[in-house]
Amino acid sequence: xxxxxxxxxxxxxxxxxxxxxxxxxxxxxxxxxxxxxxxxxxxxxxxxxxxxxxxxxxxxxxxxxxxxxxxxxxxxxxxxxxxxxxxxxxxxxxxxxxxxxxxxxxxxxxxxxxxxxxxxxxxxxxxxxxxxxxxxxxxxxxxxxxxxxxxxxxxxxxxxxxxxxxxxxxxxxxxxxxxxxxxxxxxxxxxxxxxxxxxxxxxxxxxxxxxxxxxxxxxxxxxxxxxxxxxxxxxxxxxxxxxxxxxxxxxxxxxxxxxxxxxxxxxxxxxxxxxxxxxxxxxxxxxxxxxxxxxxxxxxxxxxxxxxxxxxxxxxxxxxxxxxxxxxxxxxxxxxxxxxxxxxxxxxxxxxxxxxxxxxxxxxxxxxxxxxxxxxxxxxxxxxxxxxxxxxxxxxxxxxxxxxxxxxxxxxxxxxxxxxxxxxxxxxxxxxxxxxxxxxxxxxxxxxxxxxxxxxxxxxxxxxxxxxxxxxxxxxxxxxxxxxxxxxxxxxxxxxxxxxxxxxxxxxxxxxxxxxxxxxxxxxxxxxxxxxxxxxxxxxxxxxxxxxxxxxxxxxxxxxxxxxxxxxxxxxxxxxxxxxxxxxxxxxxxxxxxxxxxxxxxxxxxxxxxxxx
Amino acid sequence: xxxxxxxxxxxxxxxxxxxxxxxxxxxxxxxxxxxxxxxxxxxxxxxxxxxxxxxxxxxxxxxxxxxxxxxxxxxxxxxxxxxxxxxxxxxxxxxxxxxxxxxxxxxxxxxxxxxxxxxxxxxxxxxxxxxxxxxxxxxxxxxxxxxxxxxxxxxxxxxxxxxxxxxxxxxxxxxxxxxxxxxxxxxxxxxxxxxxxxxxxxxxxxxxxxxxxxxxxxxxxxxxxxxxxxxxxxxxxxxxxxxxxxxx
Numbered sequence: 001x002x003x004x005x006x007x008x009x010x011x012x013x014x015x016x017x018x019x020x021x022x023x024x025x026x027x028x029x030x031x032x033x034x035x036x037x038x039x040x041x042x043x044x045x046x047x048x049x050x051x052x053x054x055x056x057x058x059x060x061x062x063x064x065x066x067x068x069x070x071x072x073x074x075x076x077x078x079x080x081x082x083x084x085x086x087x088x089x090x091x092x093x094x095x096x097x098x099x100x101x102x103x104x105x106x107x108x109x110x111x112x113x114x115x116x117x118x119x120x121x122x123x124x125x126x127x128x129x130x131x132x133x134x135x136x137x138x139x140x141x142x143x144x145x146x147x148x149x150x151x152x153x154x155x156x157x158x159x160x161x162x163x164x165x166x167x168x169x170x171x172x173x174x175x176x177x178x179x180x181x182x183x184x185x186x187x188x189x190x191x192x193x194x195x196x197x198x199x200x201x202x203x204x205x206x207x208x209x210x211x212x213x214x215x216x217x218x219x220x221x222x223x224x225x226x227x228x229x230x231x232x233x234x235x236x237x238x239x240x241x242x243x244x245x246x247x248x249x250x251x252x253x254x255x256x257x258x259x260x261x262x263x264x265x266x267x268x269x270x271x272x273x274x275x276x277x278x279x280x281x282x283x284x285x286x287x288x289x290x291x292x293x294x295x296x297x298x299x300x301x302x303x304x305x306x307x308x309x310x311x312x313x314x315x316x317x318x319x320x321x322x323x324x325x326x327x328x329x330x331x332x333x334x335x336x337x338x339x340x341x342x343x344x345x346x347x348x349x350x351x352x353x354x355x356x357x358x359x360x361x362x363x364x365x366x367x368x369x370x371x372x373x374x375x376x377x378x379x380x381x382x383x384x385x386x387x388x389x390x391x392x393x394x395x396x397x398x399x400x401x402x403x404x405x406x407x408x409x410x411x412x413x414x415x416x417x418x419x420x421x422x423x424x425x426x427x428x429x430x431x432x433x434x435x436x437x438x439x440x441x442x443x444x445x446x447x448x449x450x451x452x453x454x455x456x457x458x459x460x461x462x463x464x465x466x467x468x469x470x471x472x473x474x475x476x477x478x479x480x481x482x483x484x485x486x487x488x489x490x491x492x493x494x495x496x497x498x499x500x501x502x503x504x505x506x507x508x509x510x511x512x513x514x515x516x517x518x519x520x521x522x523x524x525x526x527x528x529x530x531x532x533x534x535x536x537x538x539x540x541x542x543x544x545x546x547x548x549x550x551x552x553x554x555x556x557x558x559x560x561x562x563x564x565x566x567x568x569x570x571x572x573x574x575x576x577x578x579x580x581x582x583x584x585x586x587x588x589x590x591x592x593x594x595x596x597x598x599x600x601x602x603x604x605x606x607x608x609x610x611x612x613x
Numbered sequence: 614x615x616x617x618x619x620x621x622x623x624x625x626x627x628x629x630x631x632x633x634x635x636x637x638x639x640x641x642x643x644x645x646x647x648x649x650x651x652x653x654x655x656x657x658x659x660x661x662x663x664x665x666x667x668x669x670x671x672x673x674x675x676x677x678x679x680x681x682x683x684x685x686x687x688x689x690x691x692x693x694x695x696x697x698x699x700x701x702x703x704x705x706x707x708x709x710x711x712x713x714x715x716x717x718x719x720x721x722x723x724x725x726x727x728x729x730x731x732x733x734x735x736x737x738x739x740x741x742x743x744x745x746x747x748x749x750x751x752x753x754x755x756x757x758x759x760x761x762x763x764x765x766x767x768x769x770x771x772x773x774x775x776x777x778x779x780x781x782x783x784x785x786x787x788x789x790x791x792x793x794x795x796x797x798x799x800x801x802x803x804x805x806x807x808x809x810x811x812x813x814x815x816x817x818x819x820x821x822x823x824x825x826x827x828x829x830x831x832x833x834x835x836x837x838x839x840x841x842x843x844x845x846x847x848x849x850x851x852x853x854x855x856x857x858x859x860x861x
Contacts, residue, residue, distance in 0.1 A: 322846070323846070329723075329730065330730070331732075331844045331845050333845040333847070359727055361727070361729070361821075361822055361824065363822075364808075364819040364822060365819075366818050382821070384821060384822075384844075384845055386729075452721070453687055453690050453691075453717075453718040453721050453722070454687075454714045454717055454718055455714075456653055456656055456657070456687055457683060457714065458650070459680060460646070460649055460680055460681055461678040461679055461680040461681075461709075462678055462679075462709075463676045463678050464677055464678065464708055465676060465677065467677075467704075467707055467708070467859075467860040467861050468860075469745045469749060469787070469791055469797075470745075470746040470749050470750060471745075471746075471749040471787065476749070476753075480753065480757075483753075483757035483760075483761070484757075486761065487757065487760050487761055487764060490761060490764045490765065491764050494764055494765075
């Protein structure tokens, strides 16, 4: 049993190693947390290498004039899925723009094993800001609004990429809560972004990363969300206040703390940490608070297109309509997919650019987000329309939105879809309303009806008691008994006929067999006269019965034979003599004294018999 | 000669028997007749609510006719309930597919309600010259003729095979019509602002908004929800109390 367990473990381990060994080739990606910032505002550059090996050196010095780029640390992530182990390393940099402009961050080369990986070129647009973000006295130099509490055990940070926004514009926000990596977070609720004048989307699950800040290792919880300003004005976002229960190593009893400054010393310098598994932890509740961030919200400019319904962002649109061949009044489903980045929650369906000749039904929608907070994705609208007249195409859809980067309204148009509409418009009723026209008051609030229904019918007509189809009723199946009976009757009749014909055939076969045997005896020339004539007359009887099936052989005499075989007078006479001779031999025992039959007589008799047909 | 006489008798019996009950019921009870007349009077007086109640009472008695459902549909139309008006016009058409007044009023009701109609399949459009009943009866006739021919002329198998083949085609046509957009699954949306959804919860994503009077084809019933084919060629779950089957 133990041996089996070892083998199984070895196989699993070998499989995992093999999976790891034959992992995909390394891939590199580089992203900016925001590509649009203002002067003084920080942005993060993250270079992530998937399926990375162990020996890699991140680019330590990225030089772009006008940008201060500092390496802040790395985090490693390993995942195992279906025994496939993959690892990724993320190198983080903080970028602080010094002046406005569009900057290109050049490709960075990283050597991973035998591969030389290169990041894509990134573009960062930096705008001037009247209120250049000033440092807030953070203990973390590159960040703008970091509040470190409890002497570097933890800190909170609120990252807002924009200081100026439009009403309705979606602004991504990241809340970072960091803990010294030697502390363990026992309990922490998701943070709340407080403030008035804007709506905050629900925070996503916190991403956990390990970062190196000022030479110390921090576990960072990144919570992503988005805010949308509801009205014009200057607002303050945050601060984010967060309480957490953490476990820190208990101090040794011999160490004395300074009064009123429990964290003046680094708590992790305690010798206890030399034996991390040998001591006890103590739980402590700490509170961290970020700096607030101010946001100026501007009104949308005038001149919105008629199709604008509140969408702010950057979008593209595709549309398709099906079916493309319909009858008048049949529904056509138009699927319009609007993709991009913006406030999808305030987005309405695109509209037909020309609604004449169409009847519209309320649209339905479905949103598929591409990120954690629902800022980017695709919203698919299904519009059902039906043509009221013969039209040749579904008109283009029009969708208007405000682009905050270009600071202008944009109207998207889809392409017209060719359409074939068949059939005629419903004809007006030929019969004029009678009762309805006189007695019925307007049913729908006095609205003028284009067409009115026809009169009541006072005759009840034919009464039925079932909607079921005829074959679902028992009467139908009972009715089948009649053709079934008929068929069975016909079948019985046919069987009877076959049986009768079989009997006749059997009788005929028996007669033929007897005839053939008698003829063979007659041809042998050895029979006595009495027997010869008896057999000869029997052959005539059998032949007559075979020719005329309703005759019994025993009843055939010379006259019957002559009639059946239609013999001439001479043959009839010979036939009569044959039967007479046979009777004489049968009843008298001799034929008029003849004791023997001549061979000529035999031959004549045989010829007569054989000529019968 | 004998055979022809037998076939004539067979056809007469085949057509006459299913209608035997209907013929026997041609004399409705006096109570139902009185109620029907009372409903007509109420309709003429503009008391559509009362007329609907009386027509429904007659419907509840189980003695139905195309004219009864037509009149009930008219009462609902005047009452402003286009969903139930269309439902009853459809029921009238099931009992009498060639009822001209029903056809005209149904078209008007659909226009007024802006309801969605199921598009029949190509096969159903080809078969629309007959009903499921018609094809079922023709299938039975072809079947028995083929069987009788097989008994009488067992050597002439080609005609027998042709008869069986035609019977199968007619049976298939009856099946397709019975299970098609005008078949047993047809239901009418009677609720206002009904929606077909992707799942059996009210908060599920909407597939299609269904105006009252819209047609759906119920494919499966599950508790308070029906899975149905929709007029836009999609499928979705519709609340069971929002739709009513045409066939009683």
